[in-house]
Amino acid sequence: MIDAPLLLPSTGPDAWAFDTALAAVLGYARGRRPMRFRSPDSPRGRWVQVPAFGWARFDARPVGPPGDLDVLVGELLHGRLDRAGWVDVHDALVRVRPLVEAAVARADGRALWELPDDELSVLGEPGTVGAALRGIGRAAGEHPGHVLAALHHRHPDLVPHLTRSTRRALLPHVEEGDSGVEAVVRRELQANAEVLGELESTVASLLGDARPTRLRLHDILLWLATTLRMTHAVQLGQMSELSADR
Structure with missing residues (x-):
């Protein structure tokens, strides 16, 4: 296992030990x-995990075929939408399709972290990946989290x-x-390429049900840090490792 720390300025000034990030x-x-x-066979309720x-x-x-299921994917991560919200996300996904x-x-065929500097710089515009990503963010409607979740998936x-x-x-x-802000994500991915590469392979081997890219791992760690859930997630992860060891 790699000993190098993970330094993501967007999560704070302190580096993360690899074991902590994992x-x-x-x-x-x-x-x-x-x-x-509570259910018909348990009207008084019971606790479930x-x-x-x-x-x-x-x-x-x-990943399924494109279409209405993309809206469902956004809901699975960010919660159910009312009818107006569903239509907003559906229309936004149609609207941003040419940009995607x-x-x-x-x-x-290159990943975000493999792109050259000009692709995430205004100096390289028009027509860059960064310009397209910025356009997607602007056109994502009232529920950008749902839209970007579907597109990332x-x-x-x-x-x-x-x-x-x-x-x-990130701002x-x-x-x-x-x-x-996508340029910030790319810089952090490139600066931590070795550590995130090791994290990718380790997570995939330990869990087995998914192979998240380093882009998704960056998102998870940043979201946990910004929503003050990092400590809780680390504790849950450490407990799960102990259970697996037994």
């Missing part, structure tokens, strides 16, 4: 929480999944000339 991801994937459940986070619903879900296709064509190595909290955490790290 425990956080394992906690996100394996963690459970109690929920009171349900997934604490979205791994089983989102990360472990296979342009980004995929421009990337030409379909393009897990290219389209970052951003929420309001993670976008706010202070935007540098002059960046095409958007």
